Structures are given as structure tokens and as C-alpha cells.
Amino acid sequence: MPRRHIRVTGAPEAPLRAALGALRTELGVSGSFPPEVSAEAEQAANATARPSHDATDLPFLTIDPPTSTDLDQAMHLSRQGTGYRVRYAIADVAAFVVPSSALDREAHRRVMTLYFPDGRIPLHPEVLGEGAASLLPDQVRPAVLWTIDLDAEGRTLAVDVRRALVRSRAKLDYAAVQKEIDSGTAEEPLALLKEIGELRERLEVERGGISLNVPEQEIVERDGDHTYELAYRAPHPADGWNAQLSLLTGMAAADLMLAGGTGILRTLPAAPDGAVGRLRRTAHALHIDWPHHVSYAELVRSLDPHRPHHAAFLQECTTLLRGAGYTVFRDGDLPVITTHSAVAAPYAHCTAPLRRLADRYVSEICLATAAGQPVPDWVLSALDALPARMAEGARRAGTVERECVDLVEAALLKDRVGEVFDGWVVDVQERQPARGTVQLESPAVIGRIEGTDRLPLGERLRVRLTQADPGVAKVRFVPS
Numbered sequence: 080m081p082r083r084h085i086r087v088t089g090a091p092e093a094p095l096r097a098a099l100g101a102l103r104t105e106l107g108v109s110g111s112f113p114p115e116v117s118a119e120a121e122q123a124a125n126a127t128a129r130p131s132h133d134a135t136d137l138p139f140l141t142i143d144p145p146t147s148t149d150l151d152q153a154m155h156l157s158r159q160g161t162g163y164r165v166r167y168a169i170a171d172v173a174a175f176v177v178p179s180s181a182l183d184r185e186a187h188r189r190v191m192t193l194y195f196p197d198g199r200i201p202l203h204p205e206v207l208g209e210g211a212a213s214l215l216p217d218q219v220r221p222a223v224l225w226t227i228d229l230d231a232e233g234r235t236l237a238v239d240v241r242r243a244l245v246r247s248r249a250k251l252d253y254a255a256v257q258k259e260i261d262s263g264t265a266e267e268p269l270a271l272l273k274e275i276g277e278l279r280e281r282l283e284v285e286r287g288g289i290s291l292n293v294p295e296q297e298i299v300e301r302d303g304d305h306t307y308e309l310a311y312r313a314p315h316p317a318d319g320w321n322a323q324l325s326l327l328t329g330m331a332a333a334d335l336m337l338a339g340g341t342g343i344l345r346t347l348p349a350a351p352d353g354a355v356g357r358l359r360r361t362a363h364a365l366h367i368d369w370p371h372h373v374s375y376a377e378l379v380r381s382l383d384p385h386r387p388h389h390a391a392f393l394q395e396c397t398t399l400l401r402g403a404g405y406t407v408f409r410d411g412d413l414p415v416i417t418t419h420s421a422v423a424a425p426y427a428h429c430t431a432p433l434r435r436l437a438d439r440y441v442s443e444i445c446l447a448t449a450a451g452q453p454v455p456d457w458v459l460s461a462l463d464a465l466p467a468r469m470a471e472g473a474r475r476a477g478t479v480e481r482e483c484v485d486l487v488e489a490a491l492l493k494d495r496v497g498e499v500f501d502g503w504v505v506d507v508q509e510r511q512p513a514r515g516t517v518q519l520e521s522p523a524v525i526g527r528i529e530g531t532d533r534l535p536l537g538e539r540l541r542v543r544l545t546q547a548d549p550g551v552a553k554v555r556f557v558p559s
Contacts, residue, residue: 084194084293084294084295084296085196085295085296085297085298085483085484085487086196086197086295086296086297086298087099087196087197087297087298087487093300094490094549094550095298095300095307095486095487095490095549096197097550098486098490098549098550099195099196099197099483099486101550102195102479102482102483102486102550103195103200106475106478106479106482108193108200108475108479109200110198110199110200110201112185112204113181113185115181116181116182116185116204117204117206119177119180119181119182120175120182120203120204120206120207121206123175123176123177123182123207123211124175124206124207124210124211124212125211127174127175127211127221128174128221129221129244130171130174130221130241130242130243130244131242132224132241132242132243132244133243133244134166134168134222134224134243134244134245135219135244135245135246137155137166137245138155138248138249138268139153139154139155139166139168139214139245139246139247139248140153140154140155140247140248140249140250140251140268140269141153141154141214141216141247141249141250141251142154142251142252142253142256142272142317142321143250143251143252144252144253145252148209148213148215149192149201149208149209149213149433149434150170150213150214150215150247150250150433151169151170151213151214151430151431151432151433151434152167152168152169152170152214152324152325152430152431153167153168153214153222153245153247154166154167154168154268154272154324155168155268156267156268156269156271156272156275157267157268157271158267158271159228159229161230161231162228162229162230162231162236163228163229163233163271163274163275164226164227164228164229165225165226165227165228165229165275165324165327165328166224166225166226166227167224167225167227167324167325167327167328167430168214168222168223168224168225168243168245169222169223169224169225169328169429169430169432169438169442170212170213170214170220170222170223170432170433171212171220171221171222171223171242171432171442172203172207172212172432172433172438172439172442173432173439173442173443174212174221174242175207175211175212176203176207176439178457178461179457182203182204186202186203186436187436187468189202189436189472190202190435190436190468190469190471190472190473190475191434191435191436191469191472191473191476192433192434192435193475193476193479194476194479194480195479195483196298196483196486196487201434202433202434202435202436203433207433208433208434212433213433214245214247215247215250216247216248216249216250217246217247217248218246218247219244219245219246220244220245220246220247221242221243221244222242222243222244222245223240223241223242223243223429223442223445223446224240224241224242224243224245225238225239225240225328225331226238226239226240227239227327227328227331229275229278232278232281232282233275233278233279233281233282234282235327235330235331235334238331238334238335238449239449240331240332240335240442240445240446240449241446241449241450242446251269253314253315253317253318253321254315256269256272256315256317256321257315257316257317260272260273260317272317272320272321272324273316273317273320275320275323275324276316276317276319276320276321276323276324277320279320279323279324279326279327280319280320280323283323283326283423284376284380286423286424287376287423288376288421288422288423288424289375289376289379289380289421289423290319290322290323290326290421291379291393291396291397291400291421292313292314292318292319292322292384292393293314293384293393293394293396293397294311294312294313294314294384294390294393294394295311295312295314296309296310296311296390296394296487297309297310297311297312298487298490298491306493306494307487307490307491308491309491309522309523311384311385311387311390311391313383313384313385313390314384325430326422326426328429328430329345329422329426329427329428329429329430330422330424330425330426330427332427332429332441332442332445333345333417333424333425333426333427334425335445335448335449336427336441336444336445336448337413337417337425338448339444339447339448340408340409340410340411340412340413341408341409341410341411341444341448341454341459341462342407342408342409342427342441342444342445342448343405343406343407343427343428343437343440343441343444343462343465343466344405344406344408344414344417344419344425344426344427345403345404345405345406345419345426345427345428346403346404346405346406346414346416346417346418346419346426347400347402347403347404347418347419347420347421347422348402348416348420349420350375350399350402350420351402354398354399355375355399357398357505357506358375358395358396358398358399360503360504360505360506360518360536360537361392361395361503361505361518361525362378362392363503363537364502364503364505364518364519364520365388365389365391365392365518365520365523366388366520367382367388367389367392375399379393379396387523388523390523391523395525399421400421401477403419404466404469404470405428405437405465405466405469405470406466407462407463407465407466409459409462427441428441429441429442429445436465436468436469436472437465437469440458440461440462440465443455443458444458485553485554486549486550487549488524488525488526488547488553488554489547489548489549489550489551489552489553489554490549491522491524491547492522492524492544492547492554493547493548493549495544495547496544496545496546496547497543497544497545498543498544499541499542499543499544499559500519500520500521500541500542500543500544500556501519501520501521501539501541502517502518502519502520502528502539502540502541502542502556503517503518503520503537503538503539503540504516504517504528504534504535504536504537504538504540505517505518505525505537506536507533507534507536512533512534513529513530513531513532513533513534514527514528514529514530514534515527515528515534515536516528517540517542517556519542524554526544526553526554526555526556527553527554527555527556528540528542528555528556528557528558529555529556529557530557530558532558534558540558540559541558541559542556542557542558542559543556543557543558543559544556545557
């Protein structure tokens with residue numbers, strides 16, 4: 080599921096970049112690994128067991144941002160009778176990481192890759208995450224290979240998962256993929272991405288699911304004077320089609336584990352009324368019409384991420400995903416909640432093991448279940464503690480995201496302290512009603528506001544910016 084994408088450009092010595100570096104230090108996160116972990120990673124990269132099934136004859140391809148080198152997924156799409164065959168290869172991290180090793184313990188400590196606007200803190204050492212385990216082009220790699228047959232409407236007919244050797248033939252990016260498909264020059268394995276993706280999108284609407292195609296925010300330094308502008312990069316349709324294949328695989332994994340009686344689901348209850356109410360106020364603040372008879376899913380599908388106010392609202396829609404968690408079950412004792420409300424179906428994280436710890440365990444459970452074999456003991460022994468571990472990692476990632484947003488917004492407004500803006504009060508603290516949150520109309524910034532009287536929840540308010548200094552003072556407003 081999506082997260083808030085923020086990218087910063089500019090010289091490393093620019094104040095915002097320096098503040099982001101200081102934030103990493105303050106949060107105690109580092110891209111470097113302990114020597115024993117790095118040594119194990121180097122050894123693992125050169126001594127990996129090779130699976131017996133060879134699928135290197137299939138011309139797999141990857142679709143990722145241009146600079147990405149931690150490539151978790153590769154695909155090969157083909158027609159199968161009147162339907163389709165989706166082959167989805169996932170990096171086989173368990174082929175490199177020995178349970179209870181220093182490398183494994185470090186992965187459990189980190190839990191997931193942390194994303195900053197100017198870089199990332201990886202889950203695994205570069206020699207694995209961006210090297211031997213990554214599905215880089217023209218390299219033979221061990222993978223967890225999903226084969227999912229679909230009917231003419233895109234519905235799942237059959238699922239198989241096994242270990243295999245694969246070789247990607249091409250590393251593509253979303254813009255290039257979109258251009259090839261739109262121009263009609265894409266060969267069939269790539270051209271089918273649109274055909275299958277659109278079928279899966281229609282099925283998503285049918286079951287009541289919703290995908291958030293969250294735009295990337297880019298903070299651009301203007302003319303080297305350390306002032307910044309906010310821009311949005313709207314996702315291409317190909318982003319959404321590719322995401323549908325990941326969702327398809329995650330749903331197949333969930334169904335397989337539920338049938339086997341042991342697994343780890345990614346679950347999300349329906350959003351509470353208060354969260355939806357706050358989002359309605361944000362929509363109002365951004366001049367987005369949301370009639371009461373229109374559902375959240377219908378509204379999101381009607382938005383145009385190329386429009387800045389719509390893009391800003393889509394960023395805020397990610398707040399409804401914050402109640403998601405991991406639910407473990409075993410021995411046929413199924414949990415009360417098995418679905419993810421945004422997916423509107425059972426769902427599991429399994430397609431990003433280079434960047435997320437839980438995915439490695441889901442793959443192992445699915446491999447064992449599909450083969451009719453017992454789930455490995457090392458997986459079962461870690462299962463019960465995994466939800467808490469993932470929650471801890473999610474809290475850390477959430478802290479990183481919130482602090483980065485604060486820094487970016489402070490940089491955006493640092494030269495406008497004292498100015499008055501039009502905004503809407505989108506949230507008020509229950510016990511301190513003079514404190515709350517305001518959404519500016521332009522730029523689309525959300526900040527804390529503190530007055531002397533009760534704030535008018537859901538109403539327009541003129542506000543004055545009192546502080547904004549990246550790395551020193553977060554954005555703060557008072558009623559004007």
C-alpha cells in the first residue's frame with residue numbers, strides 16, 4: 080500500500096539537505112551496518128544455493144523508478160487460452176539470510192527500509208539488497224516464482240508458487256513503459272500490462288476496493304538561493320497497472336495461507352468515522368466537492384492527481400491506512416478479521432522482501448503450503464513476535480515520515496513568517512480545543528495552530544505563520 084513520497088533536490092550543503100542529515104542522526108538511524116553483518120552479507124552473496132527449477136528462458140522484466148537498484152519484483156505476462164498467465168518473480172531473500180545469523184538479527188532490528196526525501200536507510204546491506212539478491216537485468220537470480228492464471232475477466236483461476244532461477248532481460252521505468260504502451264510499440268509481454276491491469280482495476284471497483292495512486296511531492300530549490308517550491312509528480316497509469324499485479328500476488332498469498340491454516344495477513348479494519356470526518360474537512364479546505372452520498376472510494380477514483388489540490392488530498396488519504404497491522408494465525412485457527420478494507424479482500428505483504436521483513440516469512444509459508452510441506456520451524460518460531468516487530472518498524476517509519484514532512488514544510492515557508500494565509504481548521508484537540516490543525520488553501524500545507532479560544536472545527540480561518548525554520552522550528556500558525 081502507498082506511503083507519502085517526498086523527494087528533495089539541491090546541493091548537499093543546502094540547509095534542507097543538512098537538516099535531513101541531522102534528522103537521521105537525531106533519530107539514530109544509519110545506513111552503515113555492523114562489521115559482522117557486512118561480512119556475512121559478503122559471504123552470502125557468493126555462496127547461494129541454486130533452486131532446481133530453471134525459468135531463465137522466460138524474458139522477465141522489472142518496472143521501477145529509474146534510480147532504483149533494490150529490485151524486488153520481475154514479471155512475465157502472456158496469454159493463456161482465453162485468459163492470461165501472470166508470472167511474478169520475487170527476490171528470494173531467504174536464499175541468502177540464515178535464520179538467527181547476525182544478518183538476520185540486524186534485519187529484525189531494522190524491520191524495513193526507511194525513506195528520506197534525499198535517500199534511504201536500507202533493510203539489507205548493499206551487496207545483497209542492491210546486488211546478489213536484487214533482480215537486476217541480465218543476472219541469474221534465485222526467486223520465489225508465482226504463476227497465476229487468470230480468466231478473460233482477470234479473475235484468478237489457478238495459483239502456483241515455487242523457488243526458481245530467473246533472469247530479467249530489461250530494467251524499465253514507468254515513464255518509458257507508459258510511452259511504449261501508449262505508442263503501440265510495446266511487445267506483448269509489456270503490452271499485456273495495460274490489458275491485465277485494467278481488468279484487475281475493474282474487479283477492484285466491483286469488490287469495493289480502492290488503490291491510492293499517491294503523487295510524489297518534489298521540493299525544488301529555486302536558483303540556488305535556498306528557497307523552495309512544491310511540485311507534484313502524478314503517477315502514470317502504468318504505476319497503477321503494476322500495483323495491481325502486486326496486489327494480485329498479495330491476495331493469492333493470503334488465500335493460500337488461509338487455506339493452509341497458518342500465515343500472516345496484512346489487515347485493516349474500516350476507517351473510524353472520526354478519521355473520515357477529518358478527511359472530509361481536508362477536502363473542503365482544498366475545494367474538493369465531496370457530496371455525502373458519494374463514497375470515499377468513488378471520490379478517490381474521480382480525482383485527477385495532475386491537479387495540485389487533488390494531489391494534496393491524495394497525500395492526506397494515506398492517513399486512513401494507519402490502522403493497518405499484521406495478523407498471525409496458525410493450526411487452522413483463523414482470525415476474526417481476515418481482510419484489508421482498502422483491498423476489500425484478504426491480503427498479505429509478500430512482494431517486497433528486500434525492503435520489508437514480513438515478506439520473507441510470508442514467502443516461506445506460501446512455498447511450504449503450496450508444496451504440501453510443513454512450515455519451517457524457524458518461521459513458526461518467529462511468527463508470534465512478528466506483528467509487534469513490524470508495528471515497531473512502522474512506528475519508526477511513521478516518525479521518519481512525519482519529521483521529514485515537518486522539515487519540508489518549514490523549508491517551503493521559511494521566508495514567509497508573519498504572512499497571513501487562508502486555511503480551514505481540519506482537526507481540534509479534544510482536551511485543548513484552542514489547539515488543532517489547519518490546512519492551508521495554498522500552498523497545500525498542513526500545520527499546527529494554537530489560539531486563545533476554541534478553534535472553529537471545519538470552518539475557514541485566516542491564520543498567521545509564526546515559525547518555520549527547517550531543523551530548528553516546525554511550522555506553526557496562530558489565528559490572524
